[in-house]
Amino acid sequence: MPIVCLRQVLRLASLPYWGVISTRNLAYRLGWKKSFRSRLKVISIGNLSVGGTGKTPTVAWLAQWLRERELRVAILSRGYGQLDSGQNDEALELELQLPDVPHLQHWDRVASANLADEELDMQVLLLDDGFQHRRLARDLDIVLIDASESNLTLRLLPGGLLREPFSSLRRAQVVIFTRCDQATPEVIHALLHRVLRHNRQITIAHASHRPTRVDVFPSDSVSLEALKGKRALAFCAIGSPNSFFATLTSLGVTLVDQRTWPDHHAYSADDVQQLIAWTEQKPNIDWVLCTRKDWVKLQMSKIGQVRLGALVVELEVIEGREELEQQLTALVASCD
Incomplete structure (x- = not known):
């Protein structure tokens, strides 16, 4: 049709x-x-x-x-x-x-x-x-x-x-x-x-x-400047994924690839393995980035060998x- x-x-x-x-x-x-x-x-x-x-x-x-x-x-x-x-x-x-x-x-x-x-x-x-x-x-x-x-x-x-x-x-x-x-x-x-x-x-x-910082599990954080010019993979399971990816781009992040899941998705062990395989397929990646809504469910500091960071956004x-x-x-x- x-x-x-x-x-x-x-x-x-x-x-x-x-x-x-x-x-x-x-x-x-x-x-x-x-x-x-x-x-x-x-x-x-x-x-x-x-x-x-x-x-x-x-x-x-x-x-x-x-x-x-x-x-x-x-x-x-x-x-x-x-x-x-x-x-x-x-x-x-x-x-x-x-x-x-x-x-x-x-x-x-x-x-x-x-x-x-x-x-x-x-x-x-x-x-x-x-x-x-x-x-x-x-x-x-x-x-x-x-x-x-x-x-x-x-x-x-x-x-x-x-x-x-x-x-x-x-x-x-x-x-x-x-x-x-x-x-x-x-x-x-x-x-x-x-x-x-x-x-x-x-x-x-x-x-x-307004993005304010990047959180790293369990209790560390880095400034937004740490993202500028970096190559990253980004994923999320939120209602408005395009806004998240647009924000990362506005911060000077080079988005090599991105993935989405449905809103409120509960990440499984298989999902984590898929993410790890994803990082192995993409060379020279500095960060894997997600929202804090994803981060609280994963509670991991790395995806494979790549740092996992959660972008903190405030109204x-x-x-x-x-x-x-x-x-x-x-x-x-x-x-x-």
Whole structure:
């Protein structure tokens, strides 16, 4: 089937999907489906699309912001892709970065909210990937939109990557455009116009994913300068692999080859052997590079005879930070 015809078929298939989503949202809006309201303040961090928009760095940024103000905060997530330890890769990564922030992973996030309230004495809950999880009411809805994504992906499933249409932003209070450093001003302007068409009162912030260092297992790190001009193999199992590879290239890395696995992939012994064979097939390699989300699952200092490094990336709010912090300050002002 020609690619143009396939796109048309997928767009038509988006219509029944839109009907299901619209009916569900209407049921919540009219009160036919009920949301549980916790006694704690709830901040949801979510997105309109499937795939990686940078939720983990955003959750980490918010948790750090709250902890700097001495607020007790817990993270609630569904825990998709849990490993044998009972945690998934995102939980392991956040635990490394935020050792004093509990991370409760369970399919029933209402139960997790009650646990955080009654047993952990928390004040604020961060609902990870929560925009579509409407069973738990929230006090602030933050929606992330990846500015680096192709416009073709900004259509409803299965014709694109959107879980919900842009009109759903009417129930959000904040939108953060992520990876703005990998998008043109024209693309960002078009996204801004599209968002404001549906919600003119929404707070909009722009952010980039700023690389800070390279971690080497178990507890070493090197500066980004150590990567400049080096020949590397890169692999990852994340929702937005192209952004990771683009970041490495922007740091002056010569990418000899790259590999990807599905998001949340649990690396097996066979996978490790494949990686070792990969390094043996490519001569004169200085580094094997991955994300910290991959690194926490592998916990290795080398792949074969080549150093394994994890690129550490943090969220940097480059525009609209003051307005975002005003929203957060107003929300937590009444915390006990």
